[in-house]
Amino acid sequence: MTLDDDAISRLREHFAGELLRPADAGFTRARAELLWNGQIARQPALVARPTTNEDVAAAIGFARERGMRLGVRGGGHGVAGAAVPEGGLTIDLSRMASVRVDPEARRAYVGGGAAWAAVDAATADHGLAVVGGTVSHTGVAGLTLTGGMGWLSPLQGLSCDNLLAATLVTADGRTVTASEEHEPDLFWGLRGAGTNFGVVTELVFALHPVSPVANLGMVFWRAEDAAGPLAFAREYVFRLPPHASALVAGLSAPPEPFVPAEVQGAPGVAVMVVTWGSPEDHAGLVEPLLGRGSAFELVTPIPYTALQQMLDGTAPWGIQAYDKGLNLDDLSDEAIRVLLDRLPRRRSPLSFAPLFPLRGRFSEIPDDATAFGSPRAPHWAMSMVGLAADEETFAAERAWARDLYDALRPLAPDGGTYLNFDVGAGQERVRASYGEEKYRRLAALKALWDPDDVFRSGISITPAPAPAAVPAPRGEASAEVPASSG
Structure with a gap:
């Protein structure tokens, strides 16, 4: 969409932040900052960088008046690039990040x-x-x-x-x-x-x-050696006490000093256990994982902020990315076989498949307490992430992620997923993830707060239709009367 100078001038009267069009200095850099996923090539007609809620309201009104598609950039990490609607308006909240x-x-x-x-x-x-x-x-x-x-x-x-x-x-x-x-x-x-x-x-x-220093245990097995240890770990991580956390990931051994040179880059499985108590308690929790034919082991204290940044290297800014996700009630022998068979097929060492064992406090909260779109029962939330720096390799990694998903999908019969893990999930998967009862409630809320579906660039809920009108009897004045639900 082409925006004329008069329209932008009128918007500026009610907008204290920054407005950028494709021809403006700074637009190219601003667009690059909108998108973590280098695969997204869309370009908005206008980037609005508000500094107040009033600015945000002005940008929303401007887009609605012109029928422009609206996207919102929060932290900018979205795989699907929903913040950038082609020819639309992006509200970039980077100036509201305190x-x-x-x-x-x-x-x-x-x-x-x-x-x-x-x-x-x-x-x-x-x-x-x-x-x-x-x-x-x-x-x-x-x-x-x-x-x-x-x-x-x-x-x-x-x-x-x-x-x-x-x-x-x-x-x-x-x-x-x-x-x-x-x-x-x-x-x-x-x-x-x-x-x-x-x-x-x-x-x-x-x-x-939370202690500012955590304890990390990481044990890695090559793919060809991981079946037995992973079968043990699938039970072990759900038996951990609630003060301990765990993550299982199919990935390449990182090029870090604590990894032997001959193991770096090898496809395999890592099991990570984190606690915030004493090192002695942590060592006791990690000990059952040790001595099972691992390629390397690491047990160390780590600042919590460093723990939070430990996996940043798996998601460098500007990488081309594709993601699929599903929920698994159980990491069955067949699921383990599928994962270990396909891990060595990746061409990019960055592509990986994390499995989050959801348990503890997560499962103590009633399912209907929030609109979260996955079951609260203990389960695995799995993601299949294809990552590459160039187009040719990315095409192969996207195919790898889809193949792994297709092979595991029959083992996740409910059809749902943790929606932050699934690029462009369609309405069928969105409904399956929320379940019909939650989805109906969300659709009614959507009809109340956003009946025109202005905010539809992300994981979208379709507004519930308005109640049908009942025609007035012949000879009487017409009236809009909601149809009875009974």
Whole structure:
């Protein structure tokens, strides 16, 4: 869409932030900062960088008046590139990224454009933390509004479980703060499907005491040696006490000093165990994994902020990326066989397949407490991520991820997924992930807060249709009367 100077001038009258069109100096850099995934080639007609909620409302109104597709950039890490609608308007919240911590109240006030690295750094100074992602440059809002799992999930649940309030600008330009006390239905929907109801400009989190130093145990087996250890680990990680966290990942051994040179780059499986207590307690928890034919083992203290950044190298900014996800009730022998068979088929050492064992506090929260779109029963949330620096290799890695997904899909019969793990999930998968009861409730909320489906660039809920009108009897004045549901 081409925007004339008069239209932009009128917008500037109500916009204190920055507005950039493709011909403007700084647009190319601004567009690059919108997108983590280098595979996305779309370009917006206008980038709006607000500094206030009033700016956000002005940008939403401008887009609606012109029928422009709207995207929202929070932290910028989205695989699908939903922040950048072709020829549309991107609201870039990078100027609204402040993080403020109240250590006495154990609260964090986080701007909608912040990334988790800023939250981790600000809270660790006070011996506090809230569960975030496992890559530190992931956006706080995008992750939280669709769930948010990380190292602290067994202790704290999801990021959305620790959300106390959220301020958003709605489709009609209102600024609303939702919490358990104010707009509780909207607050329920924000915790799992929050990108559907407005532009979230601030999130308030409950913080919890967490040692600034964690304990990490990492054990790696080559793919050809991993079947037995992985069969043991699938039971072992669910027996860990709730103060311990774990992650299993199919990946290439990293080029790090603690990895023997002859093992670096080898495809295999890593099991990682993290605690925040004494090193002696941690050593006892890791010990059952040791001495099982591993290629390398690492047991070490690690600052919590470094733990949060440990996997950043698996997701470098600008990499070409593709992601698929599914939920597994059990890591069966067949699932292990499929994973180990396909790991060596990758062409890029960056491609990997993490498996998150969701347990502990995650499973103690009732399924209907939030709109989170996966079951609360203990299970594995698995992601298949194809990553490459060039087009040819990326095409092969995308095919690899799809093949692994297709081979595992029959082992996940409910059809659902953790929606942050699935690029461009269609309506069928979205409905399957939320389940019919939650989806109907979300569709009704969508019809109330965004009936025109303005916010549809991400994981989209279709607004529930308006009630049908009953025609008036002949000879009487016509009236709009909602049809009876009975």
